[in-house]
Amino acid sequence: MTVTIQDVLDKLLQPVRGLPLKVDRLISGQADASVTGIVTTFMATNNVISKSAACGANLIITHEGPFYNHLGQIDLLQDNGVYLEKQKLIEESGVAIFRFHDGIHRYQPDGIMTGLLRSLGWEQYVNQHRMAATTLTIPTMTFWQVVQALKEKLRVPFLRAAGDLSMKCSRVGLLVGYRGSGELTIPLFEKEDVDLIIAGEGPEWEAPEYVRDAVNQGQQKGLIMLGHQQSEEPGMRYLADTLSRMFPDVPVYFLGDSPCFHVV
Structure with missing residues (x-):
């Protein structure tokens, strides 16, 4: 057909x-x-x-x-x-x-978020899906261990992180794409009491500077910027799987490109 x-x-x-x-x-x-x-x-x-x-x-x-x-x-x-x-x-x-x-x-829940959660193997840790963010309680690990897990599971060569890499994390706020602004992240730190926020990207003088000041005040807060592409590619990979089920007679592929940025 x-x-x-x-x-x-x-x-x-x-x-x-x-x-x-x-x-x-x-x-x-x-x-x-x-x-x-x-x-x-x-x-x-x-x-x-x-x-x-x-x-x-x-x-x-x-x-x-x-x-x-x-x-x-x-x-x-x-x-x-x-x-x-x-x-x-x-x-x-x-x-x-x-x-x-x-x-x-x-989509309910957000299809891009669903793909990222699947890639990380964190679906079972979700507390709540919000319009722009998902909150999770993951098994306790250090900030550094979270960084290494993200690099391995998402196959990314580098990440940007703000905060004390030795701190313990369990409460996480996850935001994909361009949702790493102070407007979206700071309320998660304050009202949801998250230890760590993982976002795609956002203004460098908002959430990162909030975390810097929080750490200087003795609070345990951390921030990871995955990169826009790295945070949203898993969602489009998930979409390819979905389309394969919808149209089993049509070849469906996910194609990515190499990271746009390099560490130099």
Whole structure:
């Protein structure tokens, strides 16, 4: 039975039907085209687009937009060489690209969070899923041990951490993507009495500086910034598994790219 791009999008959006989704849309391709294969990814980079075409997939479901800003505004890129070259690659490869950002975050629970919890093996430790964060009680370990566990389970070469690495941790606040702001993290420290917050990214002068002052005052608080990509890729890997069950006759792949940043 032929599966169209619209069939896939209808399945993805069914759990959030009727909710406002600001940036989720088909960026390239035609909704009535038959699907030969599906790729899920955090970011539709040049590498991911080329690899998708090479494996015969003509639908990329990307969490973040391919053109370097959240709202997908391309007015300022019309004469930009990098944008034009990428647009040419998309056209020549014949892939359709669907941005799936707000929708998966509005799954109950958040689909990106679900993927991260699964990758960490922490599903059984969840206390509460909130709109932007999940609180957990993990087996007590040192801050340093948590760092090493994250690096191993998420296969990341480095993390950024603030706080005393020898402190004991059990109460954890977990936030994916760009949710590491002081506005979201500080209430978790204060009202939920978490020892450690693990986030994707956020302003460096908000939560990290709060932790610095807290530690200087003798409090046991810690913060880990995974990186935006590293915190959300597991959710898109989880989505690939979900789509494989929905469409068992369609090849489905998760494709990632190498970390954007390097320690130099």
